[in-house]
Amino acid sequence: GQQLNQNPQSMFIQEGEDVSMNCTSSSIFNTWLWYKQDPGEGPVLLIALYKAGELTSNGRLTAQFGITRKDSFLNISASIPSDVGIYFCAGQEGGGADGLTFGKGTHLIIQP
Amino acid sequence: EAEVAQSPRYKITEKSQAVAFWCDPISGHATLYWYRQILGQGPELLVQFQDESVVDDSQLPKDRFSAERLKGVDSTLKIQPAELGDSAMYLCASSKGRFGYTFGSGTRLTVV
Numbered sequence: 085g086q087q088l089n090q091n092p093q094s095m096f097i098q099e100g101e102d103v104s105m106n107c108t109s110s111s112i113f114n115t116w117l118w119y120k121q122d123p124g125e126g127p128v129l130l131i132a133l134y135k136a137g138e139l140t141s142n143g144r145l146t147a148q149f150g151i152t153r154k155d156s157f158l159n160i161s162a163s164i165p166s167d168v169g170i171y172f173c174a175g176q177e178g179g180g181a182d183g184l185t186f187g188k189g190t191h192l193i194i195q196p
Numbered sequence: 197e198a199e200v201a202q203s204p205r206y207k208i209t210e211k212s213q214a215v216a217f218w219c220d221p222i223s224g225h226a227t228l229y230w231y232r233q234i235l236g237q238g239p240e241l242l243v244q245f246q247d248e249s250v251v252d253d254s255q256l257p258k259d260r261f262s263a264e265r266l267k268g269v270d271s272t273l274k275i276q277p278a279e280l281g282d283s284a285m286y287l288c289a290s291s292k293g294r295f296g297y298t299f300g301s302g303t304r305l306t307v308v
Contacts, residue, residue, distance in 0.1 A: 181291050182244075
Protein backbone atom coordinates (compact mmCIF):
# COMPACT_ATOMS: atom_id res chain seq x y z
CA GLY A 85 0.00 0.00 0.00
CA GLN A 86 0.94 3.66 -0.34
CA GLN A 87 3.09 5.22 2.37
CA LEU A 88 4.15 8.79 2.90
CA ASN A 89 7.78 9.90 2.63
CA GLN A 90 8.87 10.66 6.15
CA ASN A 91 12.32 12.05 6.98
CA PRO A 92 14.62 11.49 8.63
CA GLN A 93 14.32 7.76 9.34
CA SER A 94 16.24 8.16 12.59
CA MET A 95 17.73 10.95 14.66
CA PHE A 96 20.46 10.78 17.29
CA ILE A 97 20.39 13.97 19.36
CA GLN A 98 21.55 15.32 22.70
CA GLU A 99 19.06 16.09 25.45
CA GLY A 100 17.95 19.71 25.17
CA GLU A 101 18.30 19.92 21.40
CA ASP A 102 15.46 20.83 19.07
CA VAL A 103 14.12 18.23 16.64
CA SER A 104 12.55 18.62 13.20
CA MET A 105 10.96 15.99 11.00
CA ASN A 106 8.78 16.15 7.93
CA CYS A 107 6.42 14.20 5.76
CA THR A 108 5.65 14.59 2.07
CA SER A 109 3.10 13.07 -0.26
CA SER A 110 2.35 13.01 -3.97
CA SER A 111 -1.33 13.33 -3.09
CA ILE A 112 -3.27 16.16 -1.49
CA PHE A 113 -4.43 15.48 2.04
CA ASN A 114 -7.24 17.17 3.96
CA THR A 115 -6.01 16.09 7.39
CA TRP A 116 -2.53 15.57 8.78
CA LEU A 117 -1.95 13.77 12.06
CA TRP A 118 1.21 13.20 14.07
CA TYR A 119 1.52 10.18 16.39
CA LYS A 120 4.13 8.85 18.81
CA GLN A 121 4.50 5.13 19.33
CA ASP A 122 6.38 3.45 22.17
CA PRO A 123 7.56 -0.19 21.83
CA GLY A 124 4.69 -2.67 22.07
CA GLU A 125 2.04 0.05 22.25
CA GLY A 126 -0.39 1.64 19.84
CA PRO A 127 0.21 5.09 18.33
CA VAL A 128 -0.79 8.02 20.53
CA LEU A 129 -2.09 11.17 18.85
CA LEU A 130 0.11 14.23 19.38
CA ILE A 131 -1.29 16.86 17.05
CA ALA A 132 -4.10 16.98 14.48
CA LEU A 133 -4.14 19.49 11.60
CA TYR A 134 -7.26 20.15 9.54
CA LYS A 135 -6.53 23.25 7.41
CA ALA A 136 -3.79 24.13 4.95
CA GLY A 137 -1.31 26.52 6.58
CA GLU A 138 -2.47 25.63 10.09
CA LEU A 139 0.18 25.81 12.79
CA THR A 140 -0.68 24.00 16.03
CA SER A 141 1.24 23.51 19.26
CA ASN A 142 0.98 20.95 22.03
CA GLY A 143 3.43 21.85 24.77
CA ARG A 144 6.92 21.59 23.31
CA LEU A 145 5.56 20.16 20.05
CA THR A 146 4.59 22.27 17.06
CA ALA A 147 3.25 20.96 13.76
CA GLN A 148 2.28 22.65 10.51
CA PHE A 149 -0.04 21.68 7.67
CA GLY A 150 1.79 22.65 4.47
CA ILE A 151 0.22 25.22 2.14
CA THR A 152 0.36 22.79 -0.78
CA ARG A 153 -1.52 20.23 1.36
CA LYS A 154 1.14 17.70 0.35
CA ASP A 155 3.42 18.05 3.35
CA SER A 156 3.58 18.52 7.10
CA PHE A 157 6.27 19.26 9.66
CA LEU A 158 6.72 18.41 13.33
CA ASN A 159 9.13 20.22 15.61
CA ILE A 160 10.04 19.29 19.18
CA SER A 161 11.81 21.92 21.25
CA ALA A 162 14.22 21.25 24.10
CA SER A 163 14.07 17.46 23.87
CA ILE A 164 13.88 15.39 27.07
CA PRO A 165 14.50 11.65 27.61
CA SER A 166 10.78 10.74 27.47
CA ASP A 167 10.64 12.06 23.89
CA VAL A 168 12.41 8.86 22.79
CA GLY A 169 10.22 6.78 20.50
CA ILE A 170 8.97 6.50 16.96
CA TYR A 171 7.06 9.41 15.46
CA PHE A 172 4.64 8.80 12.61
CA CYS A 173 2.91 11.21 10.30
CA ALA A 174 -0.43 10.17 8.85
CA GLY A 175 -2.58 11.77 6.18
CA GLN A 176 -6.23 11.51 5.29
CA GLU A 177 -7.24 12.23 1.69
CA GLY A 178 -10.98 12.58 2.04
CA GLY A 179 -13.01 15.01 4.09
CA GLY A 180 -14.78 12.38 6.11
CA ALA A 181 -13.78 9.37 8.16
CA ASP A 182 -11.34 7.85 5.67
CA GLY A 183 -8.53 5.52 6.56
CA LEU A 184 -5.09 6.98 7.23
CA THR A 185 -1.95 6.67 5.13
CA PHE A 186 1.13 6.53 7.34
CA GLY A 187 4.79 7.36 6.92
CA LYS A 188 7.47 4.83 7.87
CA GLY A 189 8.30 6.70 11.04
CA THR A 190 11.17 8.71 12.51
CA HIS A 191 13.03 6.93 15.29
CA LEU A 192 14.17 9.51 17.84
CA ILE A 193 17.10 8.52 20.05
CA ILE A 194 18.41 10.85 22.74
CA GLN A 195 22.01 10.44 23.79
CA PRO A 196 22.90 11.25 27.39
CA GLU B 197 -9.84 9.55 29.12
CA ALA B 198 -11.77 7.27 26.73
CA GLU B 199 -9.81 4.40 25.24
CA VAL B 200 -10.06 1.85 22.47
CA ALA B 201 -9.91 -1.58 24.12
CA GLN B 202 -8.22 -4.50 22.37
CA SER B 203 -7.64 -8.10 23.41
CA PRO B 204 -5.58 -10.14 23.65
CA ARG B 205 -2.40 -8.04 23.94
CA TYR B 206 -0.25 -10.92 22.74
CA LYS B 207 -1.05 -14.06 20.78
CA ILE B 208 1.19 -16.90 19.66
CA THR B 209 -0.36 -19.34 17.24
CA GLU B 210 0.84 -22.15 15.03
CA LYS B 211 0.78 -21.89 11.27
CA SER B 212 -2.58 -23.01 9.79
CA GLN B 213 -4.49 -22.39 13.03
CA ALA B 214 -7.31 -19.87 13.39
CA VAL B 215 -6.87 -16.70 15.45
CA ALA B 216 -9.24 -13.89 16.42
CA PHE B 217 -8.80 -10.39 17.81
CA TRP B 218 -11.39 -8.24 19.55
CA CYS B 219 -11.85 -4.47 19.65
CA ASP B 220 -14.21 -2.20 21.59
CA PRO B 221 -14.12 1.38 20.24
CA ILE B 222 -14.68 4.60 22.13
CA SER B 223 -18.37 5.03 22.93
CA GLY B 224 -20.09 7.14 20.28
CA HIS B 225 -17.47 6.53 17.59
CA ALA B 226 -19.34 5.27 14.56
CA THR B 227 -16.22 4.52 12.51
CA LEU B 228 -13.95 1.61 13.39
CA TYR B 229 -10.75 0.61 11.63
CA TRP B 230 -8.41 -2.39 11.69
CA TYR B 231 -4.77 -1.77 10.76
CA ARG B 232 -1.79 -4.11 10.44
CA GLN B 233 1.67 -2.89 11.37
CA ILE B 234 4.72 -4.89 10.31
CA LEU B 235 7.86 -4.28 12.38
CA GLY B 236 9.68 -1.19 11.14
CA GLN B 237 6.74 0.09 9.10
CA GLY B 238 3.79 2.38 9.62
CA PRO B 239 0.31 0.89 10.10
CA GLU B 240 -1.65 -0.06 6.97
CA LEU B 241 -5.43 -0.09 6.78
CA LEU B 242 -7.07 -3.51 6.47
CA VAL B 243 -10.77 -2.70 6.88
CA GLN B 244 -13.02 0.22 7.82
CA PHE B 245 -16.54 0.04 9.27
CA GLN B 246 -19.18 2.74 9.45
CA ASP B 247 -21.56 1.47 12.12
CA GLU B 248 -22.07 -2.20 11.14
CA SER B 249 -21.26 -1.76 7.44
CA VAL B 250 -17.93 -2.31 5.74
CA VAL B 251 -16.96 0.83 3.79
CA ASP B 252 -13.44 -0.17 2.73
CA ASP B 253 -11.92 -3.65 2.74
CA SER B 254 -9.85 -3.26 -0.42
CA GLN B 255 -6.61 -4.18 1.41
CA LEU B 256 -8.04 -7.09 3.39
CA PRO B 257 -6.75 -10.52 2.20
CA LYS B 258 -10.21 -11.96 1.97
CA ASP B 259 -9.11 -15.53 1.33
CA ARG B 260 -7.99 -15.81 4.95
CA PHE B 261 -9.07 -12.66 6.80
CA SER B 262 -12.58 -11.71 7.87
CA ALA B 263 -13.95 -8.90 9.99
CA GLU B 264 -17.32 -8.19 11.48
CA ARG B 265 -19.04 -5.54 13.57
CA LEU B 266 -22.45 -7.09 13.97
CA LYS B 267 -24.17 -4.56 16.24
CA GLY B 268 -22.15 -1.56 15.16
CA VAL B 269 -20.19 -1.44 18.40
CA ASP B 270 -17.38 -3.93 19.04
CA SER B 271 -15.60 -5.79 16.28
CA THR B 272 -13.73 -9.04 15.64
CA LEU B 273 -10.93 -9.65 13.13
CA LYS B 274 -10.24 -13.29 12.26
CA ILE B 275 -7.44 -15.02 10.39
CA GLN B 276 -7.91 -18.58 9.19
CA PRO B 277 -5.55 -20.20 8.46
CA ALA B 278 -2.71 -18.13 9.90
CA GLU B 279 0.54 -17.96 7.90
CA LEU B 280 4.05 -17.05 9.04
CA GLY B 281 3.82 -13.74 7.16
CA ASP B 282 0.84 -12.69 9.27
CA SER B 283 3.11 -12.03 12.25
CA ALA B 284 2.56 -8.33 13.02
CA MET B 285 0.85 -5.87 15.35
CA TYR B 286 -2.88 -5.62 14.70
CA LEU B 287 -4.25 -2.23 15.69
CA CYS B 288 -7.84 -1.11 16.09
CA ALA B 289 -8.82 2.56 15.89
CA SER B 290 -12.05 4.50 16.09
CA SER B 291 -13.15 8.00 15.17
CA LYS B 292 -16.11 10.36 15.10
CA GLY B 293 -16.02 11.48 11.50
CA ARG B 294 -12.52 12.81 10.83
CA PHE B 295 -12.02 13.74 14.51
CA GLY B 296 -10.80 11.94 17.57
CA TYR B 297 -8.87 9.29 15.63
CA THR B 298 -7.71 7.05 18.50
CA PHE B 299 -5.79 3.79 18.43
CA GLY B 300 -5.87 0.90 20.89
CA SER B 301 -2.75 -0.73 22.33
CA GLY B 302 -2.82 -3.45 19.69
CA THR B 303 -2.48 -7.23 19.57
CA ARG B 304 0.99 -8.57 18.85
CA LEU B 305 0.59 -11.75 16.78
CA THR B 306 3.39 -14.25 16.36
CA VAL B 307 2.82 -17.18 14.00
CA VAL B 308 5.21 -20.12 14.52
